[in-house]
Amino acid sequence: MTTFLTFTIIGVVSGAIFSITAMGLVVTYTTTGVFNFSHGAVAMFCAFSYWQLNQSWGWPSWISLIVVLFIEAPLIAIFVEEAFMKRLFGASVVRSLMVTLGLLLILVGLAQAIWAPEIRSLPEYFSGSSLQLFDVNVTYHQLVVVAVAIAVAVLLRLYFQNFRSGIAMRAVVDDPELLSLAGVSPRRMSRLGWIIGFFLAALAGILISPELSVSGLDVNLLTLLVVNGYAAAILGRLRNLPWTFAGGIILGLAESYAIGYLPGHIPTNLVSQIGLLTPVVFLFVALLLLPSARLRAIGRLTVSTPPKVASLAQSLRGGVAFVIVAWLATLVLSASLIGSVTQGIALGIVGLSLVLLTGYTGQVSLCQLTFMGIGAYTMSQVANGGASWWGLIIGIIICAGVGALIALPALRLQGLYLALATLAFAQAAYYGFFSNISFIPQGGAIKVGRLGIPWVSMSGDKAYLVFTAVAFALAAIGVLAVRRSKWGRRLVALNDSPAAFATLGMNPTVSKMMVFAASAALAGVGGILFAGQSLALSALDVQMFASLEIVLFVTIFGIRTTQGALLGGLAAALLPLASSHLPPWGVGATGIVAGVGIALMANVPDGIVPIPWINRNIRIPYLSTPRSSMNLDTKDLNVVG
Amino acid sequence: MSAQLLTQAPSITMTGVKAAYGRIEVLHGVDLSVPAGSVLALLGPNGAGKSTLLKVLSGRLEETAGEIAIGELTFKHRTAEALARAGVCSIPEGRGIFPNLSVHDNLVMWSYRGESIARVQEVAYQRFPKLKERRRQLAGTLSGGEQQMLAISRALIGDPKVLFLDEISMGLAPLVVAELYELVQQIASGGVTVLLVEQFVSTAISVATDAAIMIHGKIIASGSPEEMGETAKRVYLDGGE
Structure with a gap:
């Protein structure tokens, strides 16, 4: 009984922190319409700042608290709103996702640059003081955490129900224009939404940090707090605050009981990961229980003019030209660069899988590198550390199967939920599988061979680069062919208006699942080629944040174009190389560069490749897309007529 | 921003006002004056730019050229919220x-x-x-x-001293429309300048003291409601100027 009580108390305490996180997410989402993926990153950044003030500089806790909660967090919120978010009102899910993901990478990059790795820990408040509750020791710190969470919940509820500005914050999501006609600036209201959200993120970050006594403050762990937050928020369908609060507590209890009672019932190698895996399981269960969302009825024009789709002849010519350029590159590049370029091209194939999925169909996946890892792992298993065409086929089948399975619970819901589910899956796969030493030996990697064709030796890096380039060209030609096909037109139609799609007698869910499976398979192929370059798959290759980076890079260069996929892949592979030449504070450079690209995203929703002046001035056959004749924004279209 | 407030029903004048959505120009130089305290009905076919004109007047869309004067208001940027607080009430299209x-x-x-x-x-x-x-x-x-x-x-x-109404009858039963317009008339009689856009010409001219006809983003005629009602019918049937 005492054990049970102990776990209950631990669960309620961590649940209280999840609740604060989740309520912050919900406040921002309901008032701005933007789901803030960087919520955990904000918590992380503020917790580190607090450590800096309180531990490193020795400021008293209360001053540090005031500075972080009431000065730093609001200032970051105002800056972020001013710099990026104000342009996102009414933007598509994909676009606003990308921008907050970029913000996540910026914050992670900054934190890595400012705080070099060392073990940092924050003491508990009132450390040492505790009281007895049914034979169980409860520290004052735990009591404070729970009390703060309850106070936050009650105050938020009161504020949104009874205060005029609270009601106005709910009104701004409904109809910002009408709010301005009633005499309120909608911008001010959504800025308030960001401020409250960031404040709560900072609060959660500071409260949870003393609990992380073993590893100390950890950039990744704290950033992942967002996963716990949205798992809890999903119980309130991202809207309802009381349910969100309950969701946080339930998640905390589930995690605590899982840690307490599951060991001994599950494979021992998973035990250490329970804490990270519980929210993922919780999330998927919650997604299954959620009622389906209504189909969006009205199609919307997401960008000015979609990039023109190359004809078969054009794409064949472009493919040949690309392979020739790749071959020429092998003649001039240094040996180390050849390896990275090969990996970049392989990542380009992963990029193509995003073109198919996100560019054409408007679905978001944040776990493409997980599929990449699954593909390579399968190859290693099937071919025993070597490579075979059978391995490729089986890898494709497994990736497609897993992809379909992951997508299924989320697909019947809105796009945002799919993104959440895939991020959760990426986390589960990384902590439960790829970084698990019983699957991939510690510190090392598993061997993966290179695919080859008869009579041609692939052992040379140059030959393998050309081979990978050929694979990319074939994949690009294939993706473009899909886009031109009847099925491709269906996918675009589905993206435009799911309701119209359904009324024409087609099943949106099946179509979405098929394209998700196809995209996962393509990412798997990219993974097999990627691992072939270094003859190994290491867990580091498939980290969650790397998955986010590739999505961002491809988006920055143009997620509807095959060229964007290639450039995005190359950037993801080559930038870390550049950052190794930078001083120590440059470690976060990749993230920061990817993140800064989001400033672009806010203005150039379709990426760099399709920008008209680039096409007008640089006319390479493969790179040419027609210039756009009109620049319309979604906002403008709603109002005509 | 200094708080400006309308103290009495103002006159509204627009000279050469142009407005566009992106690159599509919708108002091609609108000249219109609404006398203080009058009820002006703006008539015209679908797509003439009537709602756009109200958007510009209420501060939801910035004009690309031309002058707008609402009484003594002297906003540099006429934002919707500043206008609303100054006493301009705008009921948008739809609900x-x-x-x-x-x-x-x-x-x-x-x-x-x-x-x-x-x-x-x-x-x-x-x-x-x-x-x-x-x-x-x-x-x-x-x-x-x-x-x-x-x-x-x-x-x-x-x-409020100014009232902009955009097709408040849309999709409503005739009885309800009659009740709403009765109210509009009441409000107008209390010293308010009203500009209303309405598809039903007869409903509009029953409450209006003035009327104007708008086609293809320009005001082509203005005068008494009855006169304009006749003109409107002719213009609609002829399908243009």
Whole structure:
């Protein structure tokens, strides 16, 4: 009984922190319409700042608290709103996702640059003081955490129900224009939404940090707090605050009981990961229980003019030209660069899988590198550390199967939920599988061979680069062919208006699942080629944040174009190389560069490749897309007529 | 921003006003004057730019050229919220309500113009007792007529001096339309400059003191309501100038 009580108390305490996180997410989402993926990153950044003030500089806790909660967090919120978010009102899910993901990478990059790795820990408040509750020791710190969470919940509820500005914050999501006609600036209201959200993120970050006594403050762990937050928020369908609060507590209890009672019932190698895996399981269960969302009825024009789709002849010519350029590159590049370029091209194939999925169909996946890892792992298993065409086929089948399975619970819901589910899956796969030493030996990697064709030796890096380039060209030609096909037109139609799609007698869910499976398979192929370059798959290759980076890079260069996929892949592979030449504070450079690209995203929703002046001035056959004749924004279209 | 306030019904003049959505120009140089305290009905076929004109006047869309004068107001940037606080009440096309807020919360939003929340409720519930019955209901679940009543109730609050109405009859039963326009007439008689856009010519000219016809983003004629009603019929049937 005492054990049970102990776990209950631990669960309620961590649940209280999840609740604060989740309520912050919900406040921002309901008032701005933007789901803030960087919520955990904000918590992380503020917790580190607090450590800096309180531990490193020795400021008293209360001053540090005031500075972080009431000065730093609001200032970051105002800056972020001013710099990026104000342009996102009414933007598509994909676009606003990308921008907050970029913000996540910026914050992670900054934190890595400012705080070099060392073990940092924050003491508990009132450390040492505790009281007895049914034979169980409860520290004052735990009591404070729970009390703060309850106070936050009650105050938020009161504020949104009874205060005029609270009601106005709910009104701004409904109809910002009408709010301005009633005499309120909608911008001010959504800025308030960001401020409250960031404040709560900072609060959660500071409260949870003393609990992380073993590893100390950890950039990744704290950033992942967002996963716990949205798992809890999903119980309130991202809207309802009381349910969100309950969701946080339930998640905390589930995690605590899982840690307490599951060991001994599950494979021992998973035990250490329970804490990270519980929210993922919780999330998927919650997604299954959620009622389906209504189909969006009205199609919307997401960008000015979609990039023109190359004809078969054009794409064949472009493919040949690309392979020739790749071959020429092998003649001039240094040996180390050849390896990275090969990996970049392989990542380009992963990029193509995003073109198919996100560019054409408007679905978001944040776990493409997980599929990449699954593909390579399968190859290693099937071919025993070597490579075979059978391995490729089986890898494709497994990736497609897993992809379909992951997508299924989320697909019947809105796009945002799919993104959440895939991020959760990426986390589960990384902590439960790829970084698990019983699957991939510690510190090392598993061997993966290179695919080859008869009579041609692939052992040379140059030959393998050309081979990978050929694979990319074939994949690009294939993706473009899909886009031109009847099925491709269906996918675009589905993206435009799911309701119209359904009324024409087609099943949106099946179509979405098929394209998700196809995209996962393509990412798997990219993974097999990627691992072939270094003859190994290491867990580091498939980290969650790397998955986010590739999505961002491809988006920055143009997620509807095959060229964007290639450039995005190359950037993801080559930038870390550049950052190794930078001083120590440059470690976060990749993230920061990817993140800064989001400033672009806010203005150039379709990426760099399709920008008209680039096409007008640089006319390479493969790179040419027609210039756009009109620049319309979604906002403008709603109002005509 | 200094707080500006209209103290009496102003006259409104537009000279050479142009406006565009992106690169598509919709108003090609509008000249229009609305005398102080009058009720001007703006007539014209679909797509003539009537709603756009109201958008520009209410500060929701910035004009690309031309001059706009609303009484003594001298805003550098006429933002919608500044105009609203100065006494310009604009009921937009469709339903001017927050569908996901309760009736009560909608009324709370109307109080931003400077009246107390209690006063807002008193005025609205007195004029539309039905709203009081439904005050806990989400506004989006009201009937079309009730939604429009809730929207129009904003014009009763804070003593506006200018009223812009954009097709308040849309999709409503004739009886409800008649009731709404009766109210418009009442408000107008209290010293308010009204500019209304209406598809039903006869409804519009029954309350209007002046009228103008708009086609292809320009005002092509203005005069007395009856006269304009005739002209409008002719123009509509001829399909253009």
